[in-house]
Amino acid sequence: MTIIDKTAFVPEPRSGGDDSTTLLEVRDLHVEFHTRDGVVKAVNGVNYSVEAGETLAVLGESGSGKSVTAQAVMGILDMPPGKIPQGEILFRGQDMLKMSNEERRKIRGRKVAMIFQDALSSLNPVLSVGYQLAEMFRVHEGMGRKQAKAKAIELMDKVKIPAAKERVNDYPHQFSGGMRQRIMIAMALALEPDLIIADEPTTALDVTVQAQVMDLLAELQREYNMGLILITHDLGVVADVADKIAVMYAGRIVETAPVHELYKRPAHPYTRGLLDSIPRLDQKGQELYAIKGLPPNLLKIPGGCAFNPRCPKAQDICRTEIPALVPVTEQDGAELPGRGSACHFWKETIHG
Amino acid sequence: MAEPTKDSKVSKAAEFSKAEEPLVATPNVSEVETVDAASETEAVAAIEAPVERGEPILQVRNLVKHFPLTQGILIKKQVGAVKAVDGISFDLYQGETLGIVGESGCGKSTVAKLLMTLERATAGEVFYKGQDITKLSGRALKAVRRNIQMVFQDPYTSLNPRMTVGDIIGEPFEIHPEVAPKGSRRQKVQELLDVVGLNPEYINRYPHQFSGGQRQRIGIARGLALNPEIIICDEPVSALDVSVQAQVINLMGKLQDEFNLSYLFIAHDLSIVRHISDRVGVMYLGKMAEIGSDEQIYDHPTHPYTQALLSAVPVPDPEAREGRERIILTGDVPSPANPPSGCRFRTRCWKAEDKCAQEVPLLAVPERFVGQDTPAAHESACHFAEEKDVVHAA
Numbered sequence: 001m002t003i004i005d006k007t008a009f010v011p012e013p014r015s016g017g018d019d020s021t022t023l024l025e026v027r028d029l030h031v032e033f034h035t036r037d038g039v040v041k042a043v044n045g046v047n048y049s050v051e052a053g054e055t056l057a058v059l060g061e062s063g064s065g066k067s068v069t070a071q072a073v074m075g076i077l078d079m080p081p082g083k084i085p086q087g088e089i090l091f092r093g094q095d096m097l098k099m100s101n102e103e104r105r106k107i108r109g110r111k112v113a114m115i116f117q118d119a120l121s122s123l124n125p126v127l128s129v130g131y132q133l134a135e136m137f138r139v140h141e142g143m144g145r146k147q148a149k150a151k152a153i154e155l156m157d158k159v160k161i162p163a164a165k166e167r168v169n170d171y172p173h174q175f176s177g178g179m180r181q182r183i184m185i186a187m188a189l190a191l192e193p194d195l196i197i198a199d200e201p202t203t204a205l206d207v208t209v210q211a212q213v214m215d216l217l218a219e220l221q222r223e224y225n226m227g228l229i230l231i232t233h234d235l236g237v238v239a240d241v242a243d244k245i246a247v248m249y250a251g252r253i254v255e256t257a258p259v260h261e262l263y264k265r266p267a268h269p270y271t272r273g274l275l276d277s278i279p280r281l282d283q284k285g286q287e288l289y290a291i292k293g294l295p296p297n298l299l300k301i302p303g304g305c306a307f308n309p310r311c312p313k314a315q316d317i318c319r320t321e322i323p324a325l326v327p328v329t330e331q332d333g334a335e336l337p338g339r340g341s342a343c344h345f346w347k348e349t350i351h352g
Numbered sequence: 353m354a355e356p357t358k359d360s361k362v363s364k365a366a367e368f369s370k371a372e373e374p375l376v377a378t379p380n381v382s383e384v385e386t387v388d389a390a391s392e393t394e395a396v397a398a399i400e401a402p403v404e405r406g407e408p409i410l411q412v413r414n415l416v417k418h419f420p421l422t423q424g425i426l427i428k429k430q431v432g433a434v435k436a437v438d439g440i441s442f443d444l445y446q447g448e449t450l451g452i453v454g455e456s457g458c459g460k461s462t463v464a465k466l467l468m469t470l471e472r473a474t475a476g477e478v479f480y481k482g483q484d485i486t487k488l489s490g491r492a493l494k495a496v497r498r499n500i501q502m503v504f505q506d507p508y509t510s511l512n513p514r515m516t517v518g519d520i521i522g523e524p525f526e527i528h529p530e531v532a533p534k535g536s537r538r539q540k541v542q543e544l545l546d547v548v549g550l551n552p553e554y555i556n557r558y559p560h561q562f563s564g565g566q567r568q569r570i571g572i573a574r575g576l577a578l579n580p581e582i583i584i585c586d587e588p589v590s591a592l593d594v595s596v597q598a599q600v601i602n603l604m605g606k607l608q609d610e611f612n613l614s615y616l617f618i619a620h621d622l623s624i625v626r627h628i629s630d631r632v633g634v635m636y637l638g639k640m641a642e643i644g645s646d647e648q649i650y651d652h653p654t655h656p657y658t659q660a661l662l663s664a665v666p667v668p669d670p671e672a673r674e675g676r677e678r679i680i681l682t683g684d685v686p687s688p689a690n691p692p693s694g695c696r697f698r699t700r701c702w703k704a705e706d707k708c709a710q711e712v713p714l715l716a717v718p719e720r721f722v723g724q725d726t727p728a729a730h731e732s733a734c735h736f737a738e739e740k741d742v743v744h745a746a
Binding site: 178263292 | 455456563565566593594595596597598599601602605620622623624626627646660661664665666667668669670671672673678680681682683684685
C-alpha cells in the first residue's frame with residue numbers, strides 16, 4: 001500500500017495562541033567543556049526562540065554546537081566536564097537554568113521532550129519497548145502497570161506501528177530502523193509535550209523511511225500544535241519542513257532567516273557555501289563548489305570571525321573583530337523580519 | 353506485524369528458491385568475449401592488457417550470493433539462505449562511473465565485496481577483461497586484485513590506528529612489490545599524498561591526527577597505490593560533513609581523469625550519485641530494478657521503486673515543497689531471507705497485480721518502449737513500467 005500525498009509538509013496557518021509569552025527562548029547561551037587539553041568552547045552565545053506550532057531548524061556541521069545547545073536546553077549535559085558559564089534558557093518566561101533539579105525534572109519529558117538520533121543505542125536492549133514506553137506514564141503520572149501498558153499500546157498505534165498490541169512486548173532488536181525511530185517519537189510524545197527537540201531524527205534512516213518518519217512528525221506536530229526544534233545537517237530535510245532556520249558555525253549562530261528567504265538569498269558566506277556545494281543538475285560534469293579547509297578546532301577557535309580562514313571574502317577586519325548577529329535589511333533599508341547575519345560584509349553577500 | 357514462526361518461514365523460503373530456478377539471464381547485456389587462457393602466464397598477460405575507452409572492462413552476469421542460515425551447534429544444518437544478491441547483471445565500461453543506489457540491505461555492499469573477491473559468489477560470473485575472476489587463482493587472481501581496488505565507507509574504522517600514514521598507504525607494495533621497488537616506496541607514498549591533496553610531510557603521522565575528510569583522502573591514496581584500473585567506492589562520502597563531501601567528490605572526479613579510472617560508485621545519496629555517475633543502477637532486495645544513463649533514471653524513471661525513491665529525496669528548495677508529489681512507501685524492505693514471490697517490490701508497490709506475484713519481471717527494455725527513441729527506453733524490471741516525472745524541480 002502506498003499513499004501518494006500531495007500536501008505533506010505544508011504548514012498550517014498558525015493560530016495566535018492564547019499565551020503571549022514565547023514557548024522557548026535561548027539567550028546568550030555559552031557552554032564549555034573542561035578537558036585535559038584545555039577549555040573547549042562548544043557554544044559561544046547562542047540566541048534563538050521557538051513558538052508553539054513552529055519548526056525551527058538548526059543547521060550545522062558536526063562540531064558546530066547544535067547538539068550541545070539542545071542538550072543544554074534539555075538539561076542532560078554531562079556536568080562536569082560541561083559547564084554553562086552564562087546564558088538563559090527561558091521556557092514560557094521562566095529560566096530553566098535557575099531551577100532546582102526537581103523542578104527541571106517536572107519539565108523534562110512532560111513539557112520538553114527529545115528524539116535522539118540513533119534509536120538502537122538510545123533504547124534499552126534488555127527491556128521491552130512496551131515497558132520503556134510505559135515508564136513515562138508510571139514515573140510522571142504515577143499510573144499502574146496495566147493502565148500504563150494500555151497507554152503504551154495507544155501510543156504505538158498513534159505512531160502507526162502495525163499490530164501494536166502484539167508487538168508491545170517485543171524488544172528493540174526485533175524492530176526495523178524506521179520502526180525504532182517511531183518508538184522514539186512515541187516516547188517523546190507520550191506526555192504531549194509543548195516542545196520537541198529532534199536531534200538528527202532521520203540521519204540513520206533510508207530516504208524512503210526518512211520520508212515516512214518526517215511525515216509522521218509533521219502530522220503529530222500539527223495535531224498537538226507543538227514547537228519543534230529540528231537539528232540536522234541535511235539541507236533537503238530543512239527545506240521540506242522548517243519554518244525558520246538558524247545556521248550554526250563554531251558554536252555561534254551565523255545566520256537566521258525564514259526558510260524561503262535563506263535558500264533564495266543567503267546573507268552569510270558560510271550559508272552560501274553550503275548551498276553552493278549541493279550538486280545541481282546544470283553543473284553536472286563540472287567541479288562542485290567546495291568550501292575550502294576544515295571546520296575549526298574548538299580548542300582554538302580562530303580570532304575574529306571563526307569562518308575567516310575558509311571564507312572567500314575575508315578581509316583584515318574579519319581576523320580581528322567578531323561580527324555580531326545584526327538584522328539584515330533590504331537595500332533601501334526596509335526591514336526583513338526574522339533575518340540576521342553575523343558577517344561584516346552581509347550587505348555584499350546578500351545584495352551583490 | 354504478526355510474523356509466522358521461524359520454521360514455517362524458512363521452509364517457505366526453500367520452496368521459493370526452488371521455484372525460481374533457473375535464474376533467467378538479462379537479455380539486454382552485451383556479449384562477453386571470454387579469454388581462454390591455457391596457462392597462468394597467459395591469464396596474467398590478458399589481465400595486464402589495456403582496454404579501449406568505452407569498452408566493457410567488467411562484466412557481471414547473473415551474480416548470486418546467498419549467505420546460509422544454519423541451525424544446530426555441532427551439526428550445522430542449512431535451513432535457508434539470506435539472498436543478499438540474487439542474480440544481477442551489468443557492465444562497467446572503461447573510464448565511466450557506474451552508480452549503484454538502493455536502500456540499506458538491498459545488497460549493494462555485497463556486490464562490492466563479490467567484485468573484490470572478498471566473498472565467494474554462490475553462482476554467476478564476473479568477467480574482468482574477459483576472464484572470470486570467480487574462478488581464477490594464484491598469480492592471475494593476484495593480478496586482478498591489484499587492478500580492482502576499494503575505498504571504504506567509514507574513514508574512522510578503515511585505517512589502522514597503530515600504523516602511520518606512510519605504512520598504511522605503502523602496505524599494498526609489500527604484497528605487490530613489482531609496483532614499487534623497496535628503495536622508492538617512501539617517495540612513491542609521498543607522491544600519492546600529494547596527488548590526493550595532503551601535505552607529503554604528513555607521512556609519519558597517525559590517522560587520529562587527521563580529520564574525517566583528510567582520512568578519506570588517505571583511504572583514496574591507498575586505493576590508488578597500485579595503479580588500479582577500477583576503484584570500487586562503497587559510500588565514500590556518507591560519513592563526511594556536507595562542506596567536506598564536495599571536496600572529496602571533486603578529488604575523485606579529478607583522479608578519474610588523471611589516471612583513467614573506472615568507478616563503481618555505491619551510495620545512497622541520490623544527488624551525489626547523479627552528479628558523479630555516467631550510468632546508474634537501482635537495486636532492490638538483491639535484484640537490479642532499473643539501470644540506465646543518469647538522465648534516463650532521474651528524468652524518465654519507469655520502475656515504481658525508482659519513482660518512489662526519487663520522490664522521497666528531500667529537495668533543498670523550499671519553493672518546491674508545496675506542489676511536489678511525494679510517493680510515500682509504507683512498510684519496510686522485506687527480509688532477504690524470505691523475499692516475496694514474483695516481483696520483489698510488489699508488497700510495497702501501488703501498481704501490484706496478480707501477475708506481479710507469479711512472474712518475476714525481467715530486467716529489459718519494457719515492451720511498450722521497444723524500438724522507440726525515448727529516454728524511457730531503458731532496462732526496467734517491472735511488468736507495468738511507465739514513465740512518471742517525479743523530480744521536475746530538481
